[in-house]
Amino acid sequence: MFNNKNILITGGTGSFGQHFAFTLVNNYNPKKVIIYSRDELKQYEMQKKIDFKTLNKFRFFIGDVRDLSRLRLAFDDIDIVVHAAALKQVPVTEYNPIEAIKTNILGAQNIIEASLYSNIKKVLALSTDKAAAPVNLYGATKLVSDKLFISANNLRGKRNIKFSLVRYGNVMFSRGSVIPLFLEQTKNNLFTLTHKDMTRFNITLDQGVNFVINSIKNMKGGEIFIPKLYSYKVRDLASAINKNAKIKFIGLRPGEKIHEELIAESDSFNAVEYKNQYVIHSKLNNNKLKSNFKSFSYNSKNNKSFLTINDLKLLIKQQLKITA
Secondary structure, three states: OOOOOEEEEEOOOOHHHHHHHHHHHHHOOOOEEEEEEOOHHHHHHHHOOOOHHHHHHEEEEEOOOOOHHHHHHHOOOOOEEEEOOOOOOHHHHHHOHHHHHHHHHHHHHHHHHHHHOOOOOEEEEEOOHHHOOOOOHHHHHHHHHHHHHHHHHHOOOOOOOEEEEEOOOEEOOOOOOHHHHHHHHHHHOEEEEOOOOOEEEEEOHHHHHHHHHHHHHHOOOOOEEEEOOEEEEHHHHHHHHOOOOEEEEOOOOOOOOOOOEEEOHHHHHHEEEOOOEEEEOOOOOOOOOOOOOOOOOEEOOOOOOEOOHHHHHHHHHHHHHHHO
């Protein structure tokens, strides 16, 4: 799938983008991996991590997904696009809604248009659990983005191009996530939690990257791929890091959910369950799709699989070794 292919990653200097890029180069034989992002400092820092033997596999492209002409230039001779660029912080997007719309919605439109006028074969966009029944602006913009990518399959005409999505939950140790915050707060023996009953889905960077790779291999266009994940209680996460620290409850932040959803009940009618994943199919692209008449909600509260405090301790220890 990836051998001798040119693969472009938007938001390529982010936590996922870097891990995905290094995984491609180390485990496959791509012709080129193009890092497309707007921050020259992060690109410089990423370049310093690259082994000299694989340096010729990488290309770095300064650009913003808001800039259609720049995207069209960057997409020349690209086979696969993985769209990971987004404004992701819930409080930031609540305070800066227009900026979130420009990046997450108009940026998605630009990715689609640039792809349709290039020779790209596959476009896989990264979604989020916050896009399922959204209550915050970030989730709402990503829901619109998801709809755009699914409907893009109806715009392709005779072009040999497919658009699909991957949706998953919180990535352990990603920038802005709760674990780095708690590791910093434990120095003062005090954790700030927004709600005592809060739960979240959990996925590691390795799991996320491998799931994206498998989704690219299997995508036919129009799917939302959702991995089966473990959940955890945020209070258990705090105990796993420091069981003796005090906890201060500060109330929900603007746009924050107590529990997250990966499949809303209204979407479950088009969801098909497999051993390790769910796939939401679009009736826009598949008129023969039979509805699933057993509605359900796949959420972090009612999930059948939960991480214990000991599980979380072990995972944090493993991930600390990887990120060291």
